[in-house]
Amino acid sequence: MGVVHARNITVAYGAFKVIENLEMHIEEGEFIVLLGPSGCGKSTLLNCVAGLQEVVEGQIWIGENNVTWAAPKDRGIGMVFQSYALYPRMTVRENLSFGLRMSGMAKPEIAERVARAADILQIENLLDRRPSELSGGQRQRVAIGRALVRDVEVFLFDEPLSNLDAKLRTELRVEIKKLHHDLGSTMIYVTHDQIEALTLADKIAVMYKGVIQQFAPPKEVYARPANRFVAGFVGSPAMNFIEARVVDAKAMTVKTEGGTKISLAGYAAERAFVDGQRVEVGVRPEQWIVDEAPEGAVSLDTVISVVEPMGPESLIWAKTGNTTITAKVLDDTGYDEDQPLQVHFLPEQISVFDLKSGKRM
Numbered sequence: 388m389g390v391v392h393a394r395n396i397t398v399a400y401g402a403f404k405v406i407e408n409l410e411m412h413i414e415e416g417e418f419i420v421l422l423g424p425s426g427c428g429k430s431t432l433l434n435c436v437a438g439l440q441e442v443v444e445g446q447i448w449i450g451e452n453n454v455t456w457a458a459p460k461d462r463g464i465g466m467v468f469q470s471y472a473l474y475p476r477m478t479v480r481e482n483l484s485f486g487l488r489m490s491g492m493a494k495p496e497i498a499e500r501v502a503r504a505a506d507i508l509q510i511e512n513l514l515d516r517r518p519s520e521l522s523g524g525q526r527q528r529v530a531i532g533r534a535l536v537r538d539v540e541v542f543l544f545d546e547p548l549s550n551l552d553a554k555l556r557t558e559l560r561v562e563i564k565k566l567h568h569d570l571g572s573t574m575i576y577v578t579h580d581q582i583e584a585l586t587l588a589d590k591i592a593v594m595y596k597g598v599i600q601q602f603a604p605p606k607e608v609y610a611r612p613a614n615r616f617v618a619g620f621v622g623s624p625a626m627n628f629i630e631a632r633v634v635d636a637k638a639m640t641v642k643t644e645g646g647t648k649i650s651l652a653g654y655a656a657e658r659a660f661v662d663g664q665r666v667e668v669g670v671r672p673e674q675w676i677v678d679e680a681p682e683g684a685v686s687l688d689t690v691i692s693v694v695e696p697m698g699p700e701s702l703i704w705a706k707t708g709n710t711t712i713t714a715k716v717l718d719d720t721g722y723d724e725d726q727p728l729q730v731h732f733l734p735e736q737i738s739v740f741d742l743k744s745g746k747r748m
């Protein structure tokens with residue numbers, strides 16, 4: 388029942404096509420995160436599933452039903468917005484029960500469902516308060532409760548934690564994950580926050596300019612980004628990119644922008660290197676090895692510009708040619724500004740992208 392399928396949908400605002408021929412298939416019970424920068428079309432896609440946005444082409448299926456033209460209330464979905472969207476004059480209990488009362492459900496059944504939702508979300512003691520008497524986190528719990536009482540197959544969340552402070556955001560994030568674990572419902576969750584995506588998702592759909600760039604489990608998105616955009620967007624501090632030119636395609640030897648020849652032998656390429664091709668070598672800050680080079684490692688000479696302590700670890704900013712790289716280290720003793728530093732990486736761990744197309748090599 389909770390399978391969601393966007394079939395070849397196109398969405399336009401006037402003449403401007405925000406989404407074109409998009410295909411997305413979500414299995415029952417999956418937690419899917421739509422991740423991407425502001426304006427990339429995440430809310431638009433979610434609203435198409437919710438029935439708040441019409442598609443100009445294609446279809447939306449939920450379970451066995453083609454819901455492309457169905458009203459939001461008839462789609463078996465519950466939606467939670469960033470702005471909570473609670474009725475300010477109603478108590479929490481009334482907010483939770485309003486939709487059910489409108490649908491003509493019997494009172495005892497309503498009371499039972501409200502009690503169950505309040506129990507799951509731990510808001511029993513708030514039932515007689517109004518939204519203005521609640522904190523942001525409590526308001527968002529009530530908003531989630533409103534979807535919960537309706538017993539929906541599919542939960543849709545649009546940046547539900549964005550209005551909360553950092554501590555509450557983390558707390559409620561964990562609760563949403565637990566809720567998914569307990570209910571097993573399909574959930575589609577929109578965010579621009581990569582930490583939320585990496586922590587919550589079974590699969591992340593990374594979006595850019597209305598196009599799904601990669602649709603894969605978080606670990607795969609992180610370890611094997613499909614293209615340059617995904618590589619740069621996911622990961623903090625961001626992946627380092629070093630421009631280079633292929634000088635020997637067979638041996639996977641490239642010459643960096645700084646003039647160093649390095650062999651990427653060991654890199655599991657999906658596309659063949661071509662002589663003369665311009666590429667970007669992508670190394671995550673934690674993939675740099677700053678002490679002894681292990682067997683098969685590639686080395687680069689740098690000069691340290693800044694050492695930045697970050698509590699349990701430190702970030703070393705260093706220059707090689709015109710490129711600044713950042714290396715994560717656990718212990719920063721012995722690394723000083725303006726000192727030379729040789730850094731290393733293992734080709735099998737890193738990413739390489741074609742400079743022109745941005746595609747993973």
Ligand code: ADP
Pocket residue numbers: 400405423424425426427428429430431432
């Ligand atoms: P996101 O949720 O990823 O931030 P949206 O789906 O809200 O992005 O918007 C995608 C694009 O569509 C943006 O360029 C935005 O400006 C445009 N857009 C969104 N809503 C409307 C609208 N009602 N009318 C015209 N353009 C819109």
Ligand code: MG
Pocket residue numbers: 429430431
């Ligand atoms: Mg949005």
